Amino acid sequence: MSPRATVDDIHATARAMPHVTVFRPDSNPVYQVGSKSFVFFRTPRPDAVDPDTGERYDDVVVIWVASEGDKQALLQDERLPFFTTPHFDGHPSVLLRASRVGELDRDELVEIVQDAWLAQASARRRRLWLEEHRLEE
Numbered sequence: 001m002s003p004r005a006t007v008d009d010i011h012a013t014a015r016a017m018p019h020v021t022v023f024r025p026d027s028n029p030v031y032q033v034g035s036k037s038f039v040f041f042r043t044p045r046p047d048a049v050d051p052d053t054g055e056r057y058d059d060v061v062v063i064w065v066a067s068e069g070d071k072q073a074l075l076q077d078e079r080l081p082f083f084t085t086p087h088f089d090g091h092p093s094v095l096l097r098a099s100r101v102g103e104l105d106r107d108e109l110v111e112i113v114q115d116a117w118l119a120q121a122s123a124r125r126r127r128l129w130l131e132e133h134r135l136e137e
Helices: 007-016 068-076 098-103 106-120 123-132
Strands: 020-023 030-033 036-041 060-064 093-097
Touching: 007 020, 007 036, 007 098, 007 106, 030 106, 036 106, 060 098, 060 106, 068 093, 093 098, 106 123
Parallel strands: none
Antiparallel strands: 020 030, 030 036, 036 060, 060 093
C-alpha cells in the first residue's frame, strides 16, 4: 500500500508531465498541456457548497478524465472522495476537495493526474509518453 496522497502530490505530478504550462502558480494554479487544462484549482463558486453551512468550498480541484465512463467509475467508487456538480454535467472531469486528498493512496492519485494529462495531450505527445512508460492506451 502506498502512502496517503497530499495536495503537493497533485502539483508535483502535474508539473512532472511533459510540455506542461502552469498559469497562476501562486494561487489557484491551472496545469495545461498544449493549451488544454488537465488539472486546475478553482476559486470558490456557487455550485460547490457545504451542505450544512451553505459556504462555498474554497479547495475544489478539477481533474480531467478521458471519458464519461471514466468519470462515472470514479464517482461511483464509494471509497473515493470524487464528486461532481450539475455545472459539470457532460464535462469530462471530476471534482476533488483538497481537504480530502489524503483519502487517496499516493500511487492512485499519481495515476489519476497522469490520466488527466493523457486525456488532454495531443495524440503524438500521448503516444510518446506511453511508449516511454511502456503503457498501452
